Amino acid sequence: MAGTSTALPFALPASQSDILRRRAGILTRLLLLDEGFAQVPVRSMRQDTLDALLRLYDKAFLSGYLSRTYAELKITLSSRMTSAAGKFIYSRDAAKRLSGAEIRMSSDFLFRLKEGPFDLNGLTVSTAQEAFLVVFEHELCHAIETALFGSSGHSKRFLSIAFSLFGHTQIHHALPTVRSEAAQKGVFPGAKVSFLYQGKRLSGVVSSVGKTAAVMVPSLMGAYRGRFCRRYDKYRVPIDHLTIEKGL
Ligand SMILES: [Zn+2]
Structure with missing residues (x-):
């Protein structure tokens, strides 16, 4: 040295x-x-x-x-x-x-x-x-x-x-890492995804990826406020449960 x-x-x-x-x-x-x-x-x-x-x-x-x-x-x-x-x-x-x-x-x-x-x-x-x-x-x-x-x-x-x-x-x-594996599957912040929730398919945008992905789903009464005063609910979804949406 x-x-x-x-x-x-x-x-x-x-x-x-x-x-x-x-x-x-x-x-x-x-x-x-x-x-x-x-x-x-x-x-x-x-x-x-x-x-x-x-x-x-x-x-x-x-x-x-x-x-x-x-x-x-x-x-x-x-x-x-x-x-x-x-x-x-x-x-x-x-x-x-x-x-x-x-x-x-x-x-x-x-x-x-x-x-x-x-x-x-x-x-x-x-x-x-x-x-x-x-x-x-x-x-x-x-x-x-x-x-x-x-x-x-x-x-x-x-x-x-x-x-x-x-x-x-x-x-x-x-x-x-969990992030690079998720990214390979197309799950990264900004990706458009959908998933099943209580029998309904919800669509939204990934906001962060950890052990699960946080997905912001537009909702009239949502707890989160985004741009143009749109409201969102946040869901934590296992990476494997997400479908990548193209051309939304
Ligand atoms: Zn180091």
Whole structure:
């Protein structure tokens, strides 16, 4: 890592094959620990497996740097996170020390992964479980950069850390999030759609996409007011229940 290597409190892997070997070692341990995590597609992941994931990475790649630096670094699996596969969140206490740090991983994303290969962060991996680790590694780099330098983003410095530690060459990934899957089916904000509601077919426009799509349907007594004083009702509809309307 140009300019920073002398200051690092842990030894960097010697080569790409060294990285692969360490990652594979961690993956093997996790698969043995948790039957739900070992299934294809992944069915579940226990909290103690997540804790083991963090501990094993800290030991295998960081010589325990994270446990020495963060009073508490949590790792959680969130079913509500649908726009990102992972996230690093932290706050500082009154003395400006790092506190309340958390790596939050999306279970929606994990359970959605089916057949590989998956391209992410410049790597190609073959299984959902390995993809999950590589996403986790990206968030881990945010935690490391924050601990080392006080802040983190997607700068050259970040890429240098992510490459040196994990062989990542990019920060973007092309994995199926609920939004990209919905977009492929033609469901995105502004799309005209229809759906069955209590036996009637309603037509409207998609206003947002998360786990379900929010659809604004014109209605005389609607609770929402739009342009030209038109009124709308908002419906939350599962993506699969929507029909794309063309030429409305
Ligand atoms: Zn990032």
